[in-house]
Amino acid sequence: MPSDNYGLRHSCDDHAALAAMADATFAVAAHRPGAAPALEAALAADPGCVAARALEGFACLILARRELDAPARKALAAADAALAAKRGGTPDEAALVAALGDAVAGRFRAAADRLEATCATRPGLLLPFKIAQALRFMAGDLPGMLAGSTHALAGWDPEAPGFGFAAGCHAFALEEAGRLAEAERAGRRAVAAEPADAWGLHAVAHVMETDGRVGEGVSWIEAARPVWTSCNNFGFHMAWHLALFHLERGEIDVVLALYDREIRPAPSEDFRDVANAVSLLWRLRQDGIDVGDRWEDVARTARARRRDATLTFAALHTLLALVAAGERTAAAECLAALEERAAGDGEQAAVLRAVGLDLARALASVAPLAPVRLAALARRLPLIGGSHAQRDVFLRTLAARASDRRGLGVVLAARRRVKRPDRFAARLTQSAMHESGCATTALALS
Template sequence: MIADQYYGQHSTSAAEAVHAFEQAVFAVAAHRPAAEPLNRALEADDTLVAGHALKGLGVALLGKAEDFAKARALLTPAQDALSRADGGTDYEQALVQALQLASCGRLKAAAARLEAQVSHNPRDFLCLKLANALRFMTGEAHHMRETSATALRSMASSDAGYGFALGMHAFGLEEMGSFAEAESIGLLAVTNQRSDIWGVHAVGHVLEMRGRAAEGARWIESSRQLWPHCNNFTFHMAWHLALFHLEAQDYDAVLDLYDREIRPVETDDFRDMANAVSMLWRLEQEGIDVGDRWRRLHEIAHRRRSDATYVFASLHYLLALLGSGDTAAARELVGNLRDRALTAGLDDQAEVAAAVGVELAAAILTLHSGATAPANLCELSLNLPKLGGSRAQRDVFMRTLLLMAANSGNPAAFDAVNKVRTAMKSEDRFARVTHKRLSETAA
């Protein structure tokens, strides 16, 4: 057995495989491409249990229907490797069992299995990172905060994963509304680990939520030296930078960032689509002509209209279809979400569709058609965290609910939604402009 520098215990005697695997773990932590070192690890030892499990979990986190199918296929070699290792170590068992759960759409249970391993071995960095990623997708920030806190209580500052763990904790704190502590811990994270783009990102979230737009733009710009090393997280960092320019009404800068750095390539990764779609939707809410940019997103959204695997993604596809004027496909997508909700109990996302996805999608269709806004706008706003993603990402839906309330001329509905929104972020220019619209509508 060999222990890696991130406190993973491997049932192998192949030091070369473990060394390559360590490089893959670093890549995952730093949001860099991990496929090459992971493949080298498996070439050095094709029975490396953690290598097979990480490969499968990485695919499951991509969140599309075919990705879960691929993850289920990758479960077989992981289980075979575990069997050849006479049951493997606790670490290997946790990873394989988490893959089994995640590949079936049980993301919460997969995260819980990894968190149990962190409770058993709090310095187990990879299980912490993967649990954090899964809880991000399920919108359970309290778990993100608590599990990282558990790990940090046992970690030493010299541990290879310590700085990255600080960055995760900062993000969990921010998502739970502990902004001052999140900023402090985030700054400590990037001081300890200069490659921690997630820690940089966490501080950026704090600045976004507190309305510190000019400072936020400078902060994100200061991290540019890390971006060329990242995977598609680079696009997301550019998205955050554009949010700060949007608040400053520098629309030319936003559109330039969109074309050059948010959507420089036409990928169908749901995270890349969320960046692009939500930015165009925000711009149009502010009366900005986005040209033919919706057309370039339409093909992907249309192709994905029947893929209700991850509700957060489906709702962004809905926005893209509406933005491009394809109401028929948008209605079809909402129907597919309704069908998904009927399977509640089979997996996590069916329950999300039933709890919030269908009603939110129907409400967005209502806004687009000009029909009367639903009466449950406040309830919808309270249920948004179930979608997953971050406060900043979900704000595209919060803004939309606020706009619905304003258009309805209902001050009580507007105040209720705005109260939920300002509990998560400082009142911004959009809230003030929308309140003015409410006054004009109600007059």
């Protein structure tokens, strides 16, 4: 059974197809824009390349857009057919296709379990590992993300291809678990082993943002500019992190320039790009900054996606954009779509019932929130997926909506567990001290 350069065993022995799959794996791991052309090359060399067909399906699902459900199912059917034509293929190929079946059915955690089981049989399989980590990240499975990377790294030869990328994933999982010193060491090791590892760079930036190391954060990201500007839209996310550091410094002109040139240089419906834009503009709104007509561009995208409840994390950012733009009817439609999804089956329906729907209702209202409700929302918030830094826009909003000082304390205490107190927390606390309650402050900052 021939293997590509990253250890995946294929049933095809076409050298061009194997080389193209290695290129696709590198692009996925490095967040580079070359994955699609590499898959095209693999399929041109071998139309029955099972791994290429499976990766096409995962690429659709990771974009989390309702209209891509059909292409994902089509890719699954093609992968199944290719696997059958190859008489069941290799165990690696069979695991990819079975995991794709789970993911198409909305079972991201089960898909990740299946992929990680394959990695456990033969350490060093980069593509299944990276896909599993991405699925757990989207599913809000932070403990699973850390367990998966811990087990994978335990048997991965540091000299083997892909080790640096895997170490970068482990660094991020450690950061999300609050093990910051370990995360920084792992992230720096990842970057040293694999200079193209933008995710490892990103993990260290997260540590610095969490720690409040603003100057170091700016220097770290700027020094790595050649790496992340070579990325796909992940480069926009790195620019977003850079903007957060400048926002903490109060350098609004720099923040807005970064927004226009490197965070949202053009309209995009990719939920990750929308999340970058919405969460930064919302923070500026909370700081009382006039952002001109920038909300209108994001609101156009939000209006188009208002009924798409594919991914809770994405839909909540859509809702924030509609609220900020004063689009009450569209916001109500977005909320109705989430309510309909919550009544169904699957992981995302369960996430909505656990926290997403209540959070959406809170975001769509300006009513003060009682401490018990705030505590429940803050505790369950990680289930929506994303990172601590990304979810902070929701914690900030909940803090600003607290009905009294006790409620404010509840949210700020939850926030301190994942982020050192910053200008926003200090300002909100000071404002609360000068008010008879928190409601007036909430209306000013929400």
